[in-house]
Amino acid sequence: MIRTTEYAYPTHLREAIDDLPTTPGVYTFHGAEGDLPLYIGKSINIRNRVLSHLRTQDEARMLRQTQRITYIQCAGEIGALLLEASMIKQQQPLFNQKLRRTKQMCALSIQDGRPTVVYSRDINFATQSGLFGLFASRQSALEKIRDIADEHRLCLGLLGLEKVKPGKPCFRSMINRCAGACCAKEGVEDHQGRLISALNNMRIICWPYSGAIGLIERHPAMTQIHVVQNWCYLGSVTDLKQARALTAQASGFDADGYKILCRPLLAGGTEIVEL
Ligand SMILES: [Zn+2]
Numbered sequence: 638m639i640r641t642t643e644y645a646y647p648t649h650l651r652e653a654i655d656d657l658p659t660t661p662g663v664y665t666f667h668g669a670e671g672d673l674p675l676y677i678g679k680s681i682n683i684r685n686r687v688l689s690h691l692r693t694q695d696e697a698r699m700l701r702q703t704q705r706i707t708y709i710q711c712a713g714e715i716g717a718l719l720l721e722a723s724m725i726k727q728q729q730p731l732f733n734q735k736l737r738r739t740k741q742m743c744a745l746s747i748q749d750g751r752p753t754v755v756y757s758r759d760i761n762f763a764t765q766s767g768l769f770g771l772f773a774s775r776q777s778a779l780e781k782i783r784d785i786a787d788e789h790r791l792c793l794g795l796l797g798l799e800k801v802k803p804g805k806p807c808f809r810s811m812i813n814r815c816a817g818a819c820c821a822k823e824g825v826e827d828h829q830g831r832l833i834s835a836l837n838n839m840r841i842i843c844w845p846y847s848g849a850i851g852l853i854e855r856h857p858a859m860t861q862i863h864v865v866q867n868w869c870y871l872g873s874v875t876d877l878k879q880a881r882a883l884t885a886q887a888s889g890f891d892a893d894g895y896k897i898l899c900r901p902l903l904a905g906g907t908e909i910v911e912l
Contacts, residue, residue, distance in 0.1 A: 647780035657684040676732040712861035722893035744770035749798040753884035762890035763867035790816040849884040853908040
């Protein structure tokens with residue numbers, strides 16, 4: 638079967654482009670029906686990014702449905718990333734499906750020597766140390782443990798993923814996939830050491846401040862203070878008084894905020910004020 642895709646440049650949107658700024662920010666494609674958001678994106682140059690959408694044939698269906706484009710300017714890339722993530726979460730646009738994230742996240746914690754799946758609804762991931770992740774589901778956390786076991790010849794019996802009789806070699810040790818911590822071919826400490834060192838590069842970093850912070854971004858057009866607590870983005874404002882007012886909100890661990898802010902905050906070089 639031959640499938641032809643007809644692509645027509647969305648001329649009905651071309652005029653809207655001229656009104657878009659070349660500054661960082663978040664833009665929204667709105668549909669005709671109820672003005673609902675179809676797609677939300679971010680860029681350090683709103684106009685250029687929207688133009689490139691218009692030339693993308695794969696997005697023809699979304700562009701045909703688009704009635705108008707709105708935008709919110711930001712002072713920099715971090716602010717645009719934070720705002721985009723929070724708008725997508727709140728508005729769940731039709732064409733952002735891939736970026737949707739479940740609020741509930743999983744991590745691994747070592748309990749009685751065994752990796753155990755823990756949930757963000759039960760534990761504050763921002764303040765609890767000794768967590769590894771993040772994972773979107775229990776299944777993906779367990780898959781990771783199996784991958785680590787294969788790579789580092791760990792014992793699924795000791796890890797609690799398989800039932801084994803105490804002191805007896807597990808099946809994988811017989812085919813040399815487990816180094817034999819189950820049957821004293823290696824010490825349990827060696828086994829545990831390899832487990833921890835494999836997990837270490839995905840250790841969840843605890844929120845490194847005593848309370849909320851303002852991350853300041855400056856652009857010739859504007860200065861913004863992005864208010865964050867426990868890796869949770871609370872909003873962006875232009876002065877410290879407004880920033881302190883935002884800290885009254887509840888702020889549990891937020892996976893998007895963690896992913897966006899972990900690197901810039903730990904690397905330094907960002908302008909931070911404790912609130
Ligand atoms: Zn074993």
